[in-house]
Amino acid sequence: MPKIVDHDARREEIIEAVWRLVARRGFAALNMRDLAAEAGFTNGALARYFPTKAAILRAALERANAATEQRAARTIAGANGLNAFRKFCVEIMPLDDERLNEARVVIGFWNYAVADQELIGVYDQAISRWRDQMLSYLHTAAEAGEINPSCDLDAFLDLAMATLMGLQINAIFAARLTTPSRQLRILDGLIAGLQTGTS
Template identity: 45%
Template structure:
């Protein structure tokens, strides 16, 4: 009787192996051979799932985005305004090794998106989704009187998104083992300024 293979699980195992290789050795060392070895599969076993490294990186980016969104949905459930905005941002910020490793996947994806319209569209669509959520939370906070700054919500959401994306770069480039970069304090500082 042939072995039943869970293809979705196999893809996730390969993505996790990719993260470990990138975290340890960098994107250039994440060859299909190294990824297969890390995942415990034969080199040819990757081809049916990801014909190229580029396909794997695109899938990994989508997986990072979806996983982040799942965490966001959990922590913002039942919250509105500044509480929801704060919870949203904390889930995006690279505050632990898992999220720093996620940043190490996202950054090479951005590099490829510069010259690849399909990848650029994936990034734009993802960020527009985040901006829409942030604008909604800001509007709720403004309605409740917690946001009083004259700066409009679209500009605030853009500033906050840039803070979050910049934090991913800072964390990915920080010395190995350094996870405390003052990111929570920077977020709290930004949120405090909203009431000025």
């Protein structure tokens, strides 16, 4: 009887191996030979699942995005308004090893995908999805009177998203100045500005 292969499980094994290698060496050092060895595959077997480095990177980014969204869904649960907004931001921020590894994948993606419109589209879809969700929390907060009515929520969200992306970079390259406590202080300062109308 032919052996039954769980292709989804094998893809997941390969993505797990990508994450281990990225955590140890960064995405730039990743190559197909080392990935095959890490995952316990031959090069030929690996190519059946991920024929190019771009395909691997896309899968790694999609996993990072899914992990963020799953954590956020669990953490937010029945929360709304500013509380839900803050919880969502916290799940994006590189506050622990898991989220630092996600930041490493994202930064590797930026570097590799800069000239690849298909990969840029994958990133843009995720950011647009997150932005819409966060904006819905802000509108709920405004309706509940949690936010100063003079605040431009769209402009604030642009600032918040840029801050979150900056924290991902700084947590990797300037870790001493981007500790979890400092990151949270930055986030809480942004949110305080919404309440006073100074954002």
